[in-house]
Amino acid sequence: MKNPAQYIYLIPLFISVICSWRSIKNDWAGPLKSFSIFLTFSFLLEISAVWWKLDLHQTAYWNFSKSNLWLYNLYFLPEYIFYVYFFSKALENLWLRYWAKWIAIAYATFGIINILFLQTMAQLNTFNIIFGSSIVILCSCLYFIQEHNRAVPQRVSGTPLFWISLGSLLLHSVSLPYFIFINYLSRTNIPLAMALFNILLILNISMYSIYLIAFLCKNPAPRRLF
Template sequence: MTFFDSVTSLRIENLSLWIEIIAAIVGSIYFYKYKETYLKYFLIFLWYIAFNELLGRYLAEILGEYNLIIFNLYLLINFPFLFSIYRHFINNKLHRRIIFYFIYSYILIFIFNGIFFEDYEIELVTYPFIIGSSFLIISVIFYFIEVLNSEKILNITRNLLFWISVGVLLFNIGIIPWIITLEYFAESIDTVNVLSRALIIILNICYIIGFIWSHKMKESE
């Protein structure tokens, strides 16, 4: 990796950290819009992400310690939580049941992979990440199918969950091919890092737009 590439990577990494913090702040400002719904837990999730990133930076840059364990722990929390959001808001019983299986299948795969294949203290989760992302894409598609077949489609862009879903879908569709690439071409790790940070920026911009643009939500929505 050239010096220019290293500087670019650092700038994108810093920007992605700041955009995560900004998303949590904006989410706090507009909390009144969704505090009566299940998405109230989403704000806690965003602050956890921001804190986790800061802790990871501190461990790696100040203490010189491995920080992969806290990011892998985040992945154990991230997917089941996002699955739970879609299971809560989707009404179709079959889709809700499938997402229920997604949650427990992912957790079991994550644990099994950590016991037999990857050391989560020194290796970034790969196979469970790919599986979790695939499950999440399907969950988002379930949500969009339901919205397209309901009156919600009329004001969909003013719905916070819509913008969360757009960000989640773009991020996971974008990251899967590069995680697969990382698995087979270790030298591409810097490229993957830059791409993942760019996708994180897009993801959180979608969150911010949702917080600002959405109408106040009720639990029935």
């Protein structure tokens, strides 16, 4: 393990997973319980990716490349489709909910084509990340616009929806331009690419810390909002 600091984000992720289980224990609204399962799955994926790179790629029964990109490539599709599902439940506009379904279908179709024929499993599927991050940014902004335009303003800072939207918007607003230019930067300016990658790691820590705040809220969103 050359740089243990790059795995610090696993700490707030793990703590947020543990805290998110209270949504299941206390029978919060369905999408929030689903988000808890999503975080748990994300944590298991991250642990598997680290384990594969450090040890699991080579055993007495097989000998593969230690690259774990294939794990992340398989993860991106359900990850971003889940975000569409989650925010479609948070948005109250029926027209937006309707189009969320078709956005998810379009993303899944493009993602599968990209994995099989375009970027394939041999490299990081940045096209899927770019498309997916754009969707998350759009959905997060639509949620904030929805709350801003309410005839009767509500205090949303005490609800999980607010913090989940904030954390998602924070990370993906930076990851989007990063992955748009990463191939160019990798060829022309590796030190800058690494510096930006470290910033992305810090934002990962911030996002999972904000998710942790979401599941510490005392006033979860009522079921009628979903």
